[in-house]
Amino acid sequence: MEPIGAEERDAVRGLLGAVNEGLGAPMAPAWEAAFREVPRHAFLPETVWVGEDLVECSRDAAPGEWLRHAYADTAVVTQVNDGEAAAEPGERWASCSASAPSIVFRMLDTLDVRPGHRVLEIGTGTGWNAGLLAHRLGPGLVTTIEVDPVLAAQAVGRLERVGLDAEVIQGDGARGHAAGGPYERVIATCSVRAVPPAWIGQTRPGGVVLVPWESPWFCYGLLRLTVDGYGGASGFFSPHSAFMLMRGQRTDLRIYRDVVRDSHVPVESTTRLSPWAVAGDDWAAQFAVGLQLPDVWRTWHDDPDVEGVASRLWLATTDAASWAAVDWDGRSSGRFTVWEYGPRRLWGMVEAAYHWWRGAGCPGPERFGLTVAPDGTHVRWLDTPDNAVPVPPRPSAPDHEVPARCGTNTP
Structure with a gap:
């Protein structure tokens, strides 16, 4: 030595x-x-x-x-x-x-x-x-x-x-x-x-x-x-650790290369839920959303070359079949434009996951658990194994202003 x-x-x-x-x-x-x-x-x-x-x-x-x-x-x-x-x-x-x-x-x-x-x-x-x-x-x-x-x-x-x-x-x-x-x-x-x-x-x-x-x-x-x-x-x-993913479970997906196509015609809507509430600095919120949507990934696109868009949050399924984009115009903090394509309305699912988490009292990771059944099935739960986390989430609650106590609502 x-x-x-x-x-x-x-x-x-x-x-x-x-x-x-x-x-x-x-x-x-x-x-x-x-x-x-x-x-x-x-x-x-x-x-x-x-x-x-x-x-x-x-x-x-x-x-x-x-x-x-x-x-x-x-x-x-x-x-x-x-x-x-x-x-x-x-x-x-x-x-x-x-x-x-x-x-x-x-x-x-x-x-x-x-x-x-x-x-x-x-x-x-x-x-x-x-x-x-x-x-x-x-x-x-x-x-x-x-x-x-x-x-x-x-x-x-x-x-x-x-x-x-x-x-x-x-x-x-x-x-x-x-x-x-x-x-x-x-x-x-x-x-x-x-x-x-x-x-x-x-x-x-x-x-x-x-x-x-x-x-x-x-x-x-x-x-x-x-x-x-x-x-x-x-x-x-x-609530500890962030490690590199095991090589055998990696996914190599990119929005413009693998997901979005010129032929796609998305559905337009608006939301009052800030994308930063679910993909910003609130790690507890992000953890809870991820548990409920185990096949949905996201990535930020700052300053996209799109008129009237200062920042965009992309969402997509790991099979690349559905996607969504949430746009912020750089000025307003209570209204965001949503574009969704595919068989699943991903932003609506994210809203549902977020509202469920808030309704449960904004629990941190330490209140969540997981059971692996003998057949390999993974069951995610809150507090006790008989209180399963909704996957996929139930329909979203009506949109409303979100108090700051449970997460950031500003870019």
């Missing part, structure tokens, strides 16, 4: 303080020991990408800046474009990252590992998370799966260099790894839109499956399932 110098030790101390502040309490002593003895920088590649523009940062060219990113309580992108070359910065997109340390330790604490537990991790990435688990549990108890062969090989080398025993499997994480199970704990470091049955099937009754959640509408939430012994699992969400 490479020696840790004074500069690295100072960085570790600074990050520990930031993580504890982010967690709201000091991390457990066993995890603090792992934090100190499994240095994050030892698991990062020589080149990382930072900021919204994914600016390249090389350890050789800028060692101080590289180390600063290694020990900041933020995510660091460690691979772009699935490892393929991208000549121009504008062509880069993040395909792997080292998660913010406070999120890493929050998830590890939520996982609640005990001595002797066998753990399966989905999404090895850099290998740091697997290394922390291996430090805590000891040799022979941690199995981690990585779909990308290059990332898997790099993680093997890093774990070997720091002297930690975690088995790295290169393959499809959705299939799990039955040969290493059954497991007491399964943890994913990529988000999912549906929990793969193998993760539940390879977990002992009473065991825990912890997964970041994503709907096409909004990537947010952490789901902690307890396996019931009958082929199913159930549990609550919490």
Whole structure:
């Protein structure tokens, strides 16, 4: 293992303080020991990408800046474009990252590992998370799966260099790894839109499956399932984490390339519900809408080249059969133009989902839960499993002004 110098030790101390502040309490002593003895920088590649523009940062060219990113309580992108070359910065997109340390330790604490537990991790990435688990549990108890062969090989080398025993499997994480199970704990470091049955099937009754959640509408939430012994699992969400989607569940859709056609003739209407109320800064509202509309995605188009339109919210189904657009003219705050096409009136469905959420008291993610039935069916619920979330939503309530207490109504 490479020696840790004074500069690295100072960085570790600074990050520990930031993580504890982010967690709201000091991390457990066993995890603090792992934090100190499994240095994050030892698991990062020589080149990382930072900021919204994914600016390249090389350890050789800028060692101080590289180390600063290694020990900041933020995510660091460690691979772009699935490892393929991208000549121009504008062509880069993040395909792997080292998660913010406070999120890493929050998830590890939520996982609640005990001595002797066998753990399966989905999404090895850099290998740091697997290394922390291996430090805590000891040799022979941690199995981690990585779909990308290059990332898997790099993680093997890093774990070997720091002297930690975690088995790295290169393959499809959705299939799990039955040969290493059954497991007491399964943890994913990529988000999912549906929990793969193998993760539940390879977990002992009473065991825990912890997964970041994503709907096409909004990537947010952490789901902690307890396996019931009958082929199913159930549990609550919490309002933490936003991870990259598991590669096997990705959808690559673009409005003008895949959805909207010149031949489409949309229906025009108006709404008083601001698009920012359902796709703005209110994460609880977005989470609730996404749970109710599991096949609807959205994207903003600011300053479209359309006369009288300052901003447009696009909505579409993942099968590209229906779409909607909600326009703001840049002046009014209580009237928006709606265009809808296809067999489903998507904006009306979004309004219904939003009004249902408001009628339920504007619950946050922690009041929602999910049950995975033995046949793989996902049932979303509020407070208790017998109170199912409406999917698809019931007809929308009459439109009206929305009090600010439950969400932003202004652009």
